[in-house]
Amino acid sequence: MYFLAFFFIFWMSVLVLRLVQLQVIDHVKLKTEAIHQSQNIKKIEPKRGSIYDRNMTILARSVPRDSVYFHPLEGESHSEQWTRAKKIGQILQLSSSKLRTIKTQIDKDTNFIWLARKIEEQKAYQVKNMNLNGIFLREENKRYYPHGNCAAHVIGRVDIDEIGVSGIEYKYNTLLQGVKGEGLIMRDAKRRRYRFETLKPPVNGKDLILTLDETIQYIAEKELKNAVVQSQAEWGTVIITEPSSGEILAMANYPTYDLNHLPDPPTKLDRNKAVHQTYDPGSTFKIVTLSAALENKSVGYEEKFDCTPGYVVYAGNTFWDHERLGVLTFPEVFIHSSNVGAIFIGQRVGEENLFQAIEHFGFGQRTGVDLPAEERGLLNSLEKWTKISVASHSIGYEISVTPIQMLQALNVIANRGIIVPPRTVKQIHAEDMQDLSPLPYKRAISEETAAAVRNILLDVVSSGTGITAQIPGYSVYGKTGTAQKYDRIAKRYLSSAHIASFVGVVENERPLFSMIVVIDDPKGHYYGSQVTAPVFRETAKKILRYLCIPPSKRSLDTLIASKAGRQISE
């Protein structure tokens, strides 16, 4: 009995002492060893922020995708490694050039080789099921654009490592990408993960809410594509903004591309012509001449200009009208878009005043739109102006502008003389919702001048060159433009190649939206009134329907509509 009790106590004491040794005395040492064996630090990739339109429709989002990598086995020869890589290469349908790269890496004894990154789910499933030694899958994020080519040039794209390379993706890359974190993975003897501790939490990228409206963008893209294809033009661009806020509702370019299937090799297709392409604006620029004349009171409203010959010789150069227009009053010069009349008026305004007005409208400077690679256009300094510069500038030549600059200029009229810089990002969506404050506004012309210009531009659409932009029941004003293209090699304007444009505003008691349509080198009909004004009209009509904005006056259209309604109900 004593012996049994003694043995029991002794055994228990040994056990307790051993436990004390393991848990107390050697605790630190053993814990360190255990940590080395069972824990490893892992970089935690932050999730790239999503991009939404103004109605929270997803335009870009990162989704998980598996990547496959290769790891040589212990004692495996190069040829064995190569055989294994080829086998998996067949499943992954790797190109011969990719396989060659893998072979080179194997020959260089590389320990970690990417076989394919961000593969389709089905392929990843196949690879997983094969259970091949030394072939591993790693989860990464792949940028996905659910709407394919919708607003491709605005959204832009990312590279394989999810770093923005164009558009919003590039401009707001720092905000979108977030900051990497660190985590501690704890595994048991069977390498099973039983605990994960976040050492440094990753900061996910912030979501961006754009000013774009997916539906308006779709309408603009569709109408633009039809026009460019029909007129066999080189390219076209449409920008639609809300004048009062400068918010860009749509920015379409054609040709365009699918963001999920990038052209290989990369082409210049991803250049956003709306902010990057410069061109001679032609008659749309007469808005500036008109404003300058009114602002400086250089010309009387009822004054008449003799445009009967249909041309004018100025400093040895001949400028032509598109047709003989006879004697025109000051507003008629713009309503019928007479080059001869505009040159007379420009001459009266004078070099300095005209130059100042051009600068006040923001030409020769970037608009500050939050998109990369914006061009500033070309505005020669007054010292570089030649004898014919006043005449050329009065009708929109000898100056290069971007479509966004031209639209900003028209928005000055819609905003009663104030320049409102355009923008594409409305909000930064985070825990603390951050509204982006617009850039400071500047006054370009007086309110009275803006109102007078608006009235003349209303006549341009109701009875002038812009008649094809009319929308019954709605108030529309704007200006057409048809400019000869400049051949930089031959250093002369081409009579056979044109850029057609129309810039206009749709109102309903207040300006609803403004739009510019530019089409490069249309074949057949090439006047702005024939090519771009109809695109403006059709696009605007569909937008008005989408926005459920009824006609403001009882027009022929509404009468027909009510008749049709009666027929339906009968």
Add this chain to the structure above:
Amino acid sequence: MVRKKLGKKEIILGITCTLFALLILSFYVWHQTESVSLGYDSAELEQRVIQLEKEVEKLETIKSNLLALDRVEKIARERLKLTEPKDGQIIYQDIDKEH
């Protein structure tokens, strides 16, 4: 030297103490085991939450893809044989006036 004989009470006390110590140790071991086991469950559940969150995002993206306007228009035109309304077919009603 005569060793004092341990009494019954003392033996019982010794055994009780030992059993008590054993109980504490057992509790400690059980606690450790249970902690690790809960760690497994918790890690598994955390993974599951992450996976489900990813799944939700994936489904949202698929939904957005299915609602892409070009796809919807294609279905409307080709399968449902719908056409765009003409100007005269659109009637605007002033709801405020009617009520």
